[in-house]
Amino acid sequence: MEPIDTPDLPTLVTVGAVNFDAVPRDKPATLAKILDRIRGAARQGCDLVVFPELALNTWGSCDDCAAAHAPCAWHLAEAELVPGRSTEAIAAVAAEVDIHVIVGMEELDPDNPGVIYNSAAMIAPDGILGTYRKLHLGIPLETDRFTPGCELPVFETRLGGIGIQIC
Numbered sequence: 001m002e003p004i005d006t007p008d009l010p011t012l013v014t015v016g017a018v019n020f021d022a023v024p025r026d027k028p029a030t031l032a033k034i035l036d037r038i039r040g041a042a043r044q045g046c047d048l049v050v051f052p053e054l055a056l057n058t059w060g061s062c063d064d065c066a067a068a069h070a071p072c073a074w075h076l077a078e079a080e081l082v083p084g085r086s087t088e089a090i091a092a093v094a095a096e097v098d099i100h101v102i103v104g105m106e107e108l109d110p111d112n113p114g115v116i117y118n119s120a121a122m123i124a125p126d127g128i129l130g131t132y133r134k135l136h137l138g139i140p141l142e143t144d145r146f147t148p149g150c151e152l153p154v155f156e157t158r159l160g161g162i163g164i165q166i167c
Contacts, residue, residue: 009160016046024058027078031056031086034103035093042097047159049101053134053166054118056086056105065145071116075145079108079116083128091123098125100157102164107131109147118146120164122155129155132164 018037023029034051041049053059057078064072071079080086086105094101100123107119117133133149134142154161 008158010047010158013047013159014045016041016044016049018049018051018055020052020055022055022058024060027056027086031089034090038090038093038099038101039097042099046099048162049099051101051103053104053120054106055103061141062145066140069144071114071145075106075116076108076114079106081108081110082119082121082131084108087121087123087128090121091128094123095125095127100124100159100162102162104166106146107133115147116145117149118142118166119149120166122153122157122162122164124155124157129157132166134166138167 018041020037023033034055038049062072062075065075090101090103102120102122104120107117109115109117118137119131119133121131122129130153132153133151134146135149135152137143137146137148152163154163
């Protein structure tokens with residue numbers, strides 16, 4: 001951790017929190033909405049814009065996941081690797097408008113394609129830094145679909161170290 005008086009770090013960081021609903025079961029439309037909000041946050045002078053839990057995906061119960069106590073075929077198809085199609089698109093806009101972005105999403109495990117995480121991707125203007133995978137799952141809606149993460153990463157950025165928690 002950097003000392004608080006480190007001259008390389010900014011003395012003021014403007015953070016935007018986006019009040020956001022995904023377009024139900026329409027990830028391309030949701031991604032377009034996210035990209036628009038990122039540009040809007042940059043126009044308002046934000047250094048970091050934060051989206052809600054699972055902003056990229058449709059949040060809510062799933063009868064198929066509940067019945068199987070595992071992610072259903074639809075959710076497995078919706079989950080993405082990081083980096084992946086959506087995070088690469090977000091990274092391109094973050095670079096274009098020089099902003100940091102945290103966005104919630106369903107992340108596919110790169111080593112086990114049957115496992116998905118409730119994740120938040122950390123994206124800087126110079127690229128995708130990684131994800132935080134929600135550690136403590138609660139309600140069956142989460143435990144039926146997601147696998148808990150096992151790390152508490154701190155992402156080093158030009159704004160300073162950034163840690164993420166979900167719900």
